[in-house]
Amino acid sequence: MGWQAIPQDFFNRHPVEVARDLIGTELMVAGVGGIVVETEAYAEDDPASHSFRGKTARNAAMFGAPATAYVYRSYGLHWCLNAVCRPGTAVLLRAMEPTAGLGVMAARRGVNAPRLLASGPGRLCQALAVDARHDGTPLLHPPFRLLSRPGTPIDIVSGHRIGISRATEKPWRFGLAGSPFLSRRFG
DNA sequence: GAGCTGATTGTCT
DNA sequence: GACAATCAGCTCT
Numbered sequence: 412m413g414w415q416a417i418p419q420d421f422f423n424r425h426p427v428e429v430a431r432d433l434i435g436t437e438l439m440v441a442g443v444g445g446i447v448v449e450t451e452a453y454a455e456d457d458p459a460s461h462s463f464r465g466k467t468a469r470n471a472a473m474f475g476a477p478a479t480a481y482v483y484r485s486y487g488l489h490w491c492l493n494a495v496c497r498p499g500t501a502v503l504l505r506a507m508e509p510t511a512g513l514g515v516m517a518a519r520r521g522v523n524a525p526r527l528l529a530s531g532p533g534r535l536c537q538a539l540a541v542d543a544r545h546d547g548t549p550l551l552h553p554p555f556r557l558l559s560r561p562g563t564p565i566d567i568v569s570g571h572r573i574g575i576s577r578a579t580e581k582p583w584r585f586g587l588a589g590s591p592f593l594s595r596r597f598g
Numbered sequence: 599g600a601g602c603t604g605a606t607t608g609t610c611t
Numbered sequence: 612g613a614c615a616a617t618c619a620g621c622t623c624t
Contacts, residue, residue, distance in 0.1 A: 503616055
């Protein structure tokens with residue numbers, strides 16, 4: 412019952428399904444990473460999605476093949492990592508439970524507490540050293556490593572999305588129930 | 599613990 | 612020129 416590589420077909424589905432199924436998977440970047448505990452889905456006909464107004468230079472990666480990384484800068488200073496699903500849709504990786512390379516992540520983040528290393532999309536990217544260089548690159552190839560553990564029971568909760576001003580009512584945020592590594596608790 | 603605010607820059611209107 | 616899928620540090624309770 413070990414970890415298995417995630418196939419590209421995993422991402423060729425509706426982003427809500429992918430967001431839910433990504434909870435509990437393991438994401439590593441160059442040997443540093445952990446368990447995904449929080450995600451958000453963004454669909455194509457979704458006013459909150461960067462793809463809503465069509466393809467532009469910034470969101471071009473979002474229209475790439477399933478399992479492509481879409482990385483963008485948020486609020487001028489943070490990076491956010493998304494996994495592209497069907498073209499024009501994506502899942503935002505919001506938080507992780509660090510399991511490998513804790514020391515490296517702590518050094519990059521400038522903090523020691525494990526729960527502060529990757530509990531938030533900007534923090535997660537800083538801990539994994541993900542930035543514009545990764546935009547448009549495949550998540551299923553090095554330096555990325557994405558694994559799932561089929562058959563492992565996982566308790567998943569959902570709620571409304573965070574940090575956006577449009578279509579906030581959609582319950583498209585998913586998290587690992589009771590995890591202390593969430594960016595915020597689910598209400 | 600909750601709530602406010604400044605930081606900082608690429609992108610679109 | 613406004614705004615943004617955020618964070619950290621502050622105040623007040």
